[in-house]
Amino acid sequence: MSGPIVLGIESTCDETAASVVQGRTLISNVVASSMDEHARYGGVIPEIASRAHAEAFVPCVSKALADANMTLSDVDAIAVLDLLAASPLACPARNRLPGRRISRFTASTM
Numbered sequence: 001m002s003g004p005i006v007l008g009i010e011s012t013c014d015e016t017a018a019s020v021v022q023g024r025t026l027i028s029n030v031v032a033s034s035m036d037e038h039a040r041y042g043g044v045i046p047e048i049a050s051r052a053h054a055e056a057f058v059p060c061v062s063k064a065l066a067d068a069n070m071t072l073s074d075v076d077a078i079a080v081l082d083l084l085a086a087s088p089l090a091c092p093a094r095n096r097l098p099g100r101r102i103s104r105f106t107a108s109t110m
Contacts, residue, residue: 005022016060018061032060
């Protein structure tokens with residue numbers, strides 16, 4: 001495999017996901033779903049969604065890196081949706097990595 005190693009982080013109303021890609025090859029993909037929690041209430045409850053994302057974020061990213069047999073220091077860049085860019089772990093500048101903030105619209109058309 002060749003090419004840059006990119007950590008991608010994404011979040012929807014009921015899922016948090018992290019993936020590691022090298023070049024065009026998917027190395028790992030981890031999804032944490034909170035659908036069961038929302039189903040009990042008949043739809044997404046913002047407070048429950050927020051709490052579920054906060055609880056799942058670090059474990060999801062950590063597992064994606066572990067599944068790829070990598071650490072954050074192996075990553076060349078981080079791609080993150082706009083709404084997650086404030087997270088300290090997802091912040092490329094904090095980790096001295098090139099970063100790309102991607103809008104939800106752009107991500108859904110890729």
